[in-house]
Amino acid sequence: MRLIFLVLFASIAALAADVRLEKLPLWFEAHGGSFVSRGADYALSVSPDGAVLAVHGGTVRMSLVGSKGAARMEALEPLPGYATYFSGNTAGETFDTYGQVLGRSVYARIDMLFHGNENRLEYDFRLAPGANAHQIALAFDGAGRLEIDTRG
Numbered sequence: 001m002r003l004i005f006l007v008l009f010a011s012i013a014a015l016a017a018d019v020r021l022e023k024l025p026l027w028f029e030a031h032g033g034s035f036v037s038r039g040a041d042y043a044l045s046v047s048p049d050g051a052v053l054a055v056h057g058g059t060v061r062m063s064l065v066g067s068k069g070a071a072r073m074e075a076l077e078p079l080p081g082y083a084t085y086f087s088g089n090t091a092g093e094t095f096d097t098y099g100q101v102l103g104r105s106v107y108a109r110i111d112m113l114f115h116g117n118e119n120r121l122e123y124d125f126r127l128a129p130g131a132n133a134h135q136i137a138l139a140f141d142g143a144g145r146l147e148i149d150t151r152g
Contacts, residue, residue, distance in 0.1 A: 026116025029083050029095035030075055035114075037121065038083075044121060046101050046114050048073055050138075051123075058142060065137035067106050076100040076113075107135040 028035040034047040042055040049069035051062045077099030084092040103112040109131035113124045125136055 025079075025099065026119050026121060027079055027081075027083075027097040027099060028075065028101050028114070029097055031095070033073065035073060035075065035098070035101045037116075039119065046073070046103075048103060048106070051114070053121075060140060060142040063139045063141070064106050064112070065139050066135060071103040071106045071112070074102045074104060076102055108132070110135060 026037055026039070028037050028046070031045075034045050037044040037046070042053060044054075045052045048071040049067060050064050053060045053062070075096075075098040079097040079099055081097055082094050083097055084094045086092040100113060100115040103114075106112045106125075109128040110133075111126040111128075113126060115122055115124070125133075127133060
């Protein structure tokens with residue numbers, strides 16, 4: 001009877017953990033000069049020249065066409081938690097977590113902000129007064145087909 005209770009308790013705890021994981025906001029971890037975000041079915045790396053998304057065995061790279069790649073990446077909105085990764089018997093490596101990553105001056109007078117909307121990734125361009133929005137050009141490599149849905 002005790003073994004059945006422990007197995008049932010472990011199963012309920014695992015189910016509750018899965019539900020909570022889905023409700024966690026998207027976060028970024030600082031890894032050297034880039035930032036990484038991981039989810040149940042994706043890994044995203046954000047760097048001064050764009051982003052790389054690995055999902056379902058495929059990879060899509062978003063590049064900022066015409067950007068000099070000299071943007072400063074800056075973590076914003078520190079979150080109360082941190083991420084720790086363990087490998088074998090070694091001590092885990094711990095990373096601070098952030099709610100947003102800002103690429104300053106990805107184009108002249110234009111910043112790019114990566115953030116989550118609930119648990120979905122979004123990015124915005126922030127233009128300073130007098131900035132030329134026509135500088136912004138994105139290239140996607142590895143995507144078979146791109147579409148913009150009714151929600152943009």
